[in-house]
Amino acid sequence: MKSLEEKTIKTEPIFSGRIIRLQVDEVELPNGNTSTREIVKHPGAVAVIPITSDNKIVMVEQYRKPMEKVLVEIPAGKLEKGEEPAYTAVRELEEETGYESQSLEWLISFYTSPGFADEIVHLYVAKGLVKKENAASLDEDEFVNVLEVTLEEAIEFVREQRVYDAKTAYAIQYLQLQEALKK
Structure with a gap:
């Protein structure tokens, strides 16, 4: 079965607030190409x-x-x-x-x-x-x-x-x- 995991190449912090943080990750896709992911980090x-x-x-x-x-x-x-x-x-x-x-x-x-x-x-x-x-x-x-x-x-x-x-x-x-x- 083919791996679906994306590997993080680089993380760029964009915003850090009282509740959330926003970052943009550059990732390597399972097929070897790269893409970006906008991610909201939350404490739960x-x-x-x-x-x-x-x-x-x-x-x-x-x-x-x-x-x-x-x-x-x-x-x-x-x-x-x-x-x-x-x-x-x-x-x-x-x-x-x-x-x-x-x-x-x-x-x-x-x-x-x-x-x-x-x-x-x-x-x-x-x-x-x-x-x-x-x-x-x-x-x-x-x-x-x-x-x-x-x-x-x-x-x-x-x-x-x-x-x-x-x-x-x-x-x-x-x-x-x-x-x-x-x-």
């Missing part, structure tokens, strides 16, 4: 599917500047340097929703856009939610509305394109599958 992220005792999904409504619209999403956030994903999940759940969980279970990790970015998202399910009295607060540039919705309402948000991101759509499909397997 977590996303949490918080489920209340009455089986509601805790979601956040947030303005997303790249799309110029308000989206409904599951709580999520980027990994800080040296942070374990489970720790980030606990932190983000508390910061964005005010909840802590008695049970946190890793579900899956996946790449968001492997054609141009190395971002990986670690997805967790949080149960046994308890509202925290002195919960950690949001970042100073972050504003959200916390929603508690049924699975049916979340599915309707997908139809209405209020849920429009892959991690949240994946989470809703996972919950739909869990419901179907119970029947």
